[in-house]
Amino acid sequence: xxxxxxxxxxxxxxxxxxxxxxxxxxxxxxxxxxxxxxxxxxxxxxxxxxxxxxxxxxxxxxxxxxxxxxxxxxxxxxxxxxxxxxxxxxxxxxxxxxxxxxxxxxxxxxxxxxxxxxxxxxxxxxxxxxxxxxxxxxxxxxxxxxxxxxxxxxxxxxxxxxxxxxxxxxxxxxxxxxxxxxxxxxxxxxxxxxxxxxxxxxxxxxxxxxxxxxxxxxxxxxxxxxxxxxxxxxxxxxxxxxxxxxxxxxxxxxxxxxxxxxxxxxxxxxxxxxxxxxxxxxxxxxxxxxxxxxxxxxxxxxxxxxxxxxxxxxxxxxx
Numbered sequence: 001x002x003x004x005x006x007x008x009x010x011x012x013x014x015x016x017x018x019x020x021x022x023x024x025x026x027x028x029x030x031x032x033x034x035x036x037x038x039x040x041x042x043x044x045x046x047x048x049x050x051x052x053x054x055x056x057x058x059x060x061x062x063x064x065x066x067x068x069x070x071x072x073x074x075x076x077x078x079x080x081x082x083x084x085x086x087x088x089x090x091x092x093x094x095x096x097x098x099x100x101x102x103x104x105x106x107x108x109x110x111x112x113x114x115x116x117x118x119x120x121x122x123x124x125x126x127x128x129x130x131x132x133x134x135x136x137x138x139x140x141x142x143x144x145x146x147x148x149x150x151x152x153x154x155x156x157x158x159x160x161x162x163x164x165x166x167x168x169x170x171x172x173x174x175x176x177x178x179x180x181x182x183x184x185x186x187x188x189x190x191x192x193x194x195x196x197x198x199x200x201x202x203x204x205x206x207x208x209x210x211x212x213x214x215x216x217x218x219x220x221x222x223x224x225x226x227x228x229x230x231x232x233x234x235x236x237x238x239x240x241x242x243x244x245x246x247x248x249x250x251x252x253x254x255x256x257x258x259x260x261x262x263x264x265x266x267x268x269x270x271x272x273x274x275x276x277x278x279x280x281x282x283x284x285x286x287x288x289x290x291x292x293x294x295x296x297x298x299x300x301x302x303x304x305x306x307x308x309x310x311x312x313x314x315x316x317x318x319x
Contacts, residue, residue: 040273043270045274047277048091050277052281059084063143064307075126076261083262088275093246093282117212118211118248118249120212161233165193165195172197172230178191179236200225
């Protein structure tokens with residue numbers, strides 16, 4: 001079965017997301033559309049479980065793997081990735097907030113910066129993949145290189161479970177960027193303070209731009225910024241990252257929705273799967289150490305990076 005998503009067949013598509021012909025071929029490898037939907041649901045369910053534990057929205061896993069394997073235009077995949085990211089946030093962040101792990105005092109200032117950057121990144125990303133000849137394959141190549149960088153960053157970065165900050169900057173102190181939560185593994189309440197808000201906001205501007213451009217939730221970058229730059233404990237960093245993704249992802253996703261870069265056959269099973277998985281993952285995240293999940297995410301990310309780089313260089317004719 002082949003579905004033609006040209007402007008004539010799908011009037012809602014804008015010229016940004018439509019070349020002369022964009023085909024979604026769900027007969028690839030003799031798999032029916034029902035089987036594709038089941039695969040998407042299960043895959044998204046697993047991502048949903050991993051997302052709250054690792055502090056990622058899920059788009060960083062979904063977009064590269066879907067780009068490498070699914071016979072779907074990359075614009076639709078990015079739109080679905082962003083919808084998945086803020087859906088996993090909405091499903092998990094309230095539970096984490098009840099446990100005191102989400103700091104709204106941190107979320108509000110950094111989200112204001114990252115929202116604007118993510119919208120700009122979404123607009124530029126959609127324009128580049130369609131304005132540049134073979135832009136989709138250049139996007140695949142750039143995504144693969146970016147994932148390799150993220151892989152190295154996550155592999156080499158040593159996250160600090162309970163950072164100790166001797167000096168708190170004036171802005172952070174005035175805004176009261178501090179909090180506490182009960183830590184089950186220690187059996188006591190942990191108090192913390194964060195700092196370097198200005199550097200954090202500058203970092204989140206770059207994170208938001210990349211997130212919008214590539215359709216990623218950007219938790220892979222948010223967690224290190226919150227933990228290493230601003231000094232938030234690792235559990236607070238991962239939980240707060242999920243809340244930020246919900247705001248960021250929603251802002252960027254509306255750009256893709258407005259341009260028609262969404263397919264119900266993609267995002268409906270994906271959203272259902274990630275919603276159910278994220279509820280389970282949020283409960284696991286409160287009590288677990290994320291080391292095993294971290295290495296699982298790294299393995300998937302490395303595989304996706306290699307596949308996207310190979311797809312990109314083949315598409316642009318390097319070999």
